[in-house]
Amino acid sequence: MSSNLNILKWLFALVLIFGGFTVYKVFGVLATDVGNKEYVWLLKIISEFGLFTSVVISVGFFHHWIIATEERKETEKIFQNVLTKYIDKTVINAKKRGFLGITEKELDFSEIMHSLYPGDYVYWLITFDPRYRHYCREFELAIKKGAHFRMLVLKDGPASELHAKEIIGFGAEEFRQYNRLFLSSLEDIAGHITEKDGGTLGVFAYDYDNLPSTPLFMVLRKKTKVLEIFNSFYLSEPIGRMPYLHWQAELKNDTSNFFESEQWSMPDLFIDYFHRRWMVERHKLTTVDKEKSSYNDFIYAPASARKKCFSLNGESDTVSNLESI
Incomplete structure (x- = not known):
């Protein structure tokens, strides 16, 4: 025409x-x-x-x-x-490099929880935001549906108090109380997960001298072989109210040396960072197990799958070697 x-x-x-x-x-x-x-x-x-x-x-x-x-x-x-x-x-x-855009204002946590499929992994590295306690039920439903959660949660300590002082509208003691409530909720969820459920939960409550470099929320989608990353910044607003940068890349089993290639992407760097942080906490658990001492900073479910609950998806030999650090 x-x-x-x-x-x-x-x-x-x-x-x-x-x-x-x-x-x-x-x-x-x-x-x-x-x-x-x-x-x-x-x-x-x-x-x-x-x-x-x-x-x-x-x-x-x-x-x-x-x-x-x-x-x-x-x-x-x-x-x-x-x-x-x-x-x-x-x-x-x-x-x-994997950049998709910026969320409108805050991360739609509920939508992500409902989009999970059996076999998907969720990696969490976020200092606690009091609003997340409302989503504990969605955590549990996603795990029962077959999703696996691996979480690094900051426990009470100097870093937690420093972060609380930076956030508008929260005192240090109030922040600590909410943080304890969140950990108690995760323990409660772990008590409801059984061998009949498809998913698993692994949580390390860690004591960190400084705040993590960036809040990270990662979804490893097994069905589509996609790695989806949301990261934000620690500023004066609670992290649940902050906009997040959205990244996406092909899901790979080993990203330890990927930065050296021309095809590097930010999602690979983010997940490599989480792997390394997770392995540091896991090494502490392994050391305690060898010494046959008690360890209260690891929450997991189901009870019969302890080893599986501190394992990550697609761990490579390179990353696993970090246990020897």
């Missing part, structure tokens, strides 16, 4: 060119030969208008085919240079 319309436009332009020239010649002859000199001026105006139309359309025709074509080529070159210099280095490169 578009090509037919273009053809009609060009035919109309040609008609105007030759038609205008014809009007110019015919009415020019009439103006010379007409017997009644009273209307000569009108005939000359029509003749001159025909010539004007023919010349203007011819110039436009020439400009479009010759001059404008060269101008378009030059403009395309300039645009391509700008595209390569700015767009390719930002938008295209961001997409290549």
Whole structure:
């Protein structure tokens, strides 16, 4: 349809060119030969208008085919240079490294919980936000459905108090009380998970001298082989109210040396960081087990799958070797 319309436009332009020239010649002859000199001026105006139309359309025709074509080529070159210099280095490169966008304002935690399938893994590295206690029921339902949760939760200590002082509207003691309630809720969930349920839960409550570098919420989708990452920033608002950066990449079993390749992506770096943090806590548990001492900072379910509950999805030999650190 578009090509037919273009053809009609060009035919109309040609008609105007030759038609205008014809009007110019015919009415020019009439103006010379007409017997009644009273209307000569009108005939000359029509003749001159025909010539004007023919010349203007011819110039436009020439400009479009010759001059404008060269101008378009030059403009395309300039645009391509700008595209390569700015767009390719930002938008295209961001997409290549796994960036999808930014959440509208805060992370829709409920939607993510409902989107989990059996066999999916969820990795959690977020200092506690009091609003997350409302989602404990969704944690439990997702685990019963077959999802596996591996969580690093900050326990009471100097880092927790420092973080509480930075958040608007929360005192240190109030923050600690909510944090204890959250850990108690996770223990309660662990008590409801049995061998009949498809999923597992593993939680390390760790004592960290400094706050983690970034809040991380990761979903490893087994069915689609996709790694989905949400990360935010520790500022003055509770982390549950902060916008999150959204990343996505192909799910890989080993990302320990991936940064050295040209195909590196931010999701691979995020998950490698979580692996290393998890292995540090797991090493503490392994040491305590060898010494046959009690260890109260590991929450897991079901009770018969303790070893499985401190294992991560697709652990590589490289990452597992961190246990020897």
